[in-house]
Amino acid sequence: MINNNKTDDQLICLKTGSKAQIIDYFDKDKVQYAKIKINVEFENTSVQILRSLQLNEIDNYFSLS
Secondary structure (H helix, E strand, O other): OOOOOOOOOEEEEOOOOOEEEEEEEEEEOOEEEEEEEEEEEEOOEEEEEEEEEEHHHHHHHEEEO
């Protein structure tokens, strides 16, 4: 499981191979979430995607780089 004490964890998306980074942690309805910034590149274009996931689901979508 990803360490929830630091926000600069570098991640790799398992589906696309894109680089990602945890930028924040928060609680909602007694459930812990992480806000993740994903950098996706298509040829000459770069797109940033923000996604929130429950902490226990991060390992299903990302791995530590």
